[in-house]
Amino acid sequence: MKTITAWLTGACLSAGTLTAQTTQVFTVKANQLKTPVQKTMWGIFFEDINFGADGGIYAELVKNRSFEFATPLMGWKEQKQNNANGSILIINRGEQVPNPRFARFTVRSASGYGISNEGFRGMGITANNQYDLSLLARVPEGNVQLRIELVNAANEKIGETSLTLSGKDWKKYTASITAKATEAKAKLNIWFEGTGVVDADMISLFPKNTWKNRPGGLRADLVQLLADMKPGFLRFPGGCIVEGKELTNRYQWKKTVGAINEREVIVNRWNTEFRHKLTPDYYQSFGLGFYEYFLLSEDIGAEPLPILNCGMACQFNTAEVVPTEELDPYIQDALDLIEFANGPADSKWGKLRAQMGHPAPFNLKLMGVGNEQWGEQYIERYKLFAKAIKEKYPAVQLVSSVGPNPDGPLFDYLNPTLRGLKADLLDEHYYRSPDWFLKNAKRYDDYDRNGPKIFAGEYASHSKGVGNSENINNWQSALSEAAFMTGLERNADVVHMASYAPLFAHAEGWQWTPDLIWFNSLQAYGTPNYYVQKLYSLNKGTHVVPMTLNNEIAAGQNGLYANACIDSVAKEVIIKIVNTGATPQTSEVAIEGVKKLAANATAEVLKNGDLQQANTFAQPAGISPQQETIKLKGKKVPVTLAPYSFQVIKVKML
Incomplete structure (x- = not known):
């Protein structure tokens, strides 16, 4: 277990000398509204x-969809199969337009020529989900159609569709692909079928599920x-x-x-x-x-x-x-x-x-x-x-x-x-x-x-x-x-x-x-x-109320930090307590200024014995709130504060 010694002040270090039997009493004056909590408090x-x-x-799954990066083909790669013949030319319209570039594809082989986009460190594709492709295109000469693929990291096809292009004027074309497999490092392949010239811009792929x-x-x-x-x-x-x-x-x-x-x-x-x-x-x-x-x-x-x-x-x-x-x-x-x-x-x-x-x-x-x-x-x-x-x-x-x-x-x-x-x-x-x-x-x-x-x-x-x-x-x-x-x-x-x-x-x-x-x-x-x-954010309450430890605000004594609010709409007292010490601490929260409280309180607790612990993709909720129920003693809430813990306690006012 890592210790907290290196980052605690001397006052906090005394928390290590406490025993589990030492009861520290917090006092919350629930009827003394200090100040409203703004709705914008936590953002x-x-x-x-x-x-x-x-x-x-x-x-968007396509990187550099409009060829406007300083290196116009960054994110794109030319594809040639069976010695296919084709070429890409980046054209700048030279007009006062926001995105002047587009790509001109000259296709000299009936099949086997195309381009691929790598996405942003790979395209995340999920099985059975639909992906919507769109692009702006025109065909200045010839007859060229598009075959569009999603492929996995092994270059195996996991989805396919096609588009028929026509006319010398710019048009928006759309198609959809349903993925057959999940892949974190997918790529988009666009193959040109036929011969001729195709101009393309704003080549885009989005999940349907946005x-x-x-x-x-x-x-x-x-x-x-x-x-x-x-x-x-x-x-x-x-x-x-x-x-x-x-x-x-x-x-x-x-x-x-x-x-x-x-x-x-x-x-x-x-x-x-x-x-x-x-x-x-x-x-x-x-x-x-x-x-x-x-x-x-x-x-x-x-x-x-x-x-x-x-x-x-x-x-x-x-x-x-x-x-x-x-x-x-x-x-x-x-x-x-x-x-x-x-x-x-x-x-x-x-x-x-x-x-x-x-x-x-x-x-x-x-x-x-x-x-x-x-x-x-x-x-x-x-x-x-x-x-x-x-x-x-x-x-x-x-x-x-x-x-x-x-x-x-x-x-x-x-x-x-x-x-x-x-x-x-x-x-x-x-x-x-x-x-x-x-x-x-x-x-x-x-x-x-x-x-x-x-x-x-x-x-x-x-x-x-x-x-x-x-x-x-x-x-x-x-x-x-x-x-x-x-x-x-x-x-x-x-x-x-x-x-x-x-x-x-x-x-x-x-x-x-x-x-x-x-x-x-x-x-x-x-x-x-x-x-x-x-x-x-979820427990900000509507008004701050006084909360003290030994008649002082709780801001470091024995490694403890605390504050309290009430929610006047939900009729709850909301208590937040942080134990930065390396040992458990037994405490009691006395709630004053209320007629009656519910028999039980609820607590959401974040805790971990290793200060260096972090969540990961393998364990995304390794450190996440755990739900607990606390039985009250009249108007007192008995709480055991685990080492290195933060908890939010909510008590209904009756």
């Missing part, structure tokens, strides 16, 4: 990193993991991806809406960011664009929180800025986005939303100005954004950056400056060690109750150090986050929003660790950190 941070969008939640069965939609199992959390908000599209390495490859929301084939493909800024995980085939098709983000938010019951570029590229890279006198187009993008989300269907941008299939407004209430910016140049630009947005849309709450760190000179400048500007929400980020999370459980206890509210926008406990490729989502990191989150929830009058980051990671395509959810072409699982987040 989701999404960024297209680690193949989170293309190759991840966006269910989220809500939307054609060209999202990967159902990944969205389900998000929906199961019942998040209060969805922040999108990131992250540093908003900024871009340079302003030329920043995220521009207007280029991500409208027809799919008119969304400009650009390189993903994470493709060569880390030398330990170069991914030169990482691009953004924007099939998952701002409309889809809004729709996803609505689907899972989350408030949408878009983050917009404020005229600054990533300050860790080029640190390019737009002169303030040239910032108007960036500010107009923000104003237009609010109209896209909230405007009537007869407004310019509201009309586009309606044409895309959503006449009703999305009811946008939150917007971020910049991502992780700092310095005077950020404040200059933030003030211009805030003035314009508040004048036209005063009800929209703005999220502002206090830099990449929770302390230090950048934070020390931005924090008081933005408070002086009466900012709405300050976005604090913490990628720190497990020990930091334990020591900072009281971080917000003394924050100004009348100042800006806090958005804990990006946080994760890093077991090996920030940016270290050896970070894993082990139980140690998740347990320290659970302890820290008692402090976030206890201070719900100050902390209105919080989200772990990053969200997704492809098992073979990741760049950054740790991450909340891991997936491959066929499977996905939640980490221990995911289950911590989920337990908080």
Whole structure:
């Protein structure tokens, strides 16, 4: 068994001297409502990193479907059987169009010539499921038809269909394939039958079984993991991806809406960011664009929180800025986005939303100005954004950056400056060690109750150090986050929003660790950190109530961290207790201020004796909540706190 000694403070180490017979008494005053818990308290941070969008939640199986990568045939491979004769030519229309390239196939043999696409580290194909193929094509000369195959890693056929092409004008063609076998590393083969010339573009393959069965939609199992959390908000599209390495490859929301084939493909800024995980085939098709983000938010019951570029590229890279006198187009993008989300269907941008299939407004209430910016140049630009947005849309709450760190000179400048500007929400980020999370459980206890509210926008406990490729989502990191989150929830009058980051990671395509959810072409699982987040989100209650240990808040005494809420709708007391110690601890929770309680409480417990343990594809639920029933003694809840455990206890108020 691993020990926790290396990451506990001296005060916590005393937990090891306790015996199982030492009873510690917590007190919950259920009738003293300290503060409401915001519906947005626990949410989701999404960024297209680690193949989170293309190759991840966006269910497209074809990589480089429109030949727009810097290497136009990346992901594709020419196929020739029996000395077949044919060739590929990439043509650039030379027009002012978002995606100017297409492929011209000249076929000189009646059969045996084709192309293959490898997908995103392989195509995940499931037996008996249907897969929908589409492409834009024309036949300038000759008579050529298509035979389409799905093949497994051994190049054995597991599905087939055909398409008849005709005419010299561009048309959209569709066909379906039913898979005969399950394969994690499938490929798509397209064979040309006949001779002549075929022009092709937007060659696409989607599973029929997408989220809500939307054609060209999202990967159902990944969205389900998000929906199961019942998040209060969805922040999108990131992250540093908003900024871009340079302003030329920043995220521009207007280029991500409208027809799919008119969304400009650009390189993903994470493709060569880390030398330990170069991914030169990482691009953004924007099939998952701002409309889809809004729709996803609505689907899972989350408030949408878009983050917009404020005229600054990533300050860790080029640190390019737009002169303030040239910032108007960036500010107009923000104003237009609010109209896209909230405007009537007869407004310019509201009309586009309606044409895309959503006449009703999305009811946008939150917007971020910049991502992780700092310095005077950020404040200059933030003030211009805030003035314009508040004048036209005063009800929209703005999220502002206090830099990449929770302390230090950048934070020390931005924090008081933005408070002086009466900012709405300050976005604090913490990628720190497990020990930091334990020591900072009281971080917000003394924050100004009348100042800006806090958005804990990006946080994760890093077991090996920030940016270290050896970070894993082990139980140690998740347990320290659970302890820290008692402090976030206890201070719900100050902390209105919080989200772990990053969200997704492809098992073979990741760049950054740790991450909340891991997936491959066929499977996905939640980490221990995911289950911590989920337990908080599903059990946030409506109001924080006092919970003490020996008349003090429980934030490290004997390695224990705790907080309590009530749910005034469900009429429940909700108690969260974390034991970071290496020994079991016997405790009792005395609930005061209620007339009567149910005879039994329910508990969901996360625990593991090995702090280095993590979930895997082979054991996806190795560390996951276990259900328990606790028999009350009047208004007291007897609880044995297992070593290295986090539990949520719910007691009905009668």
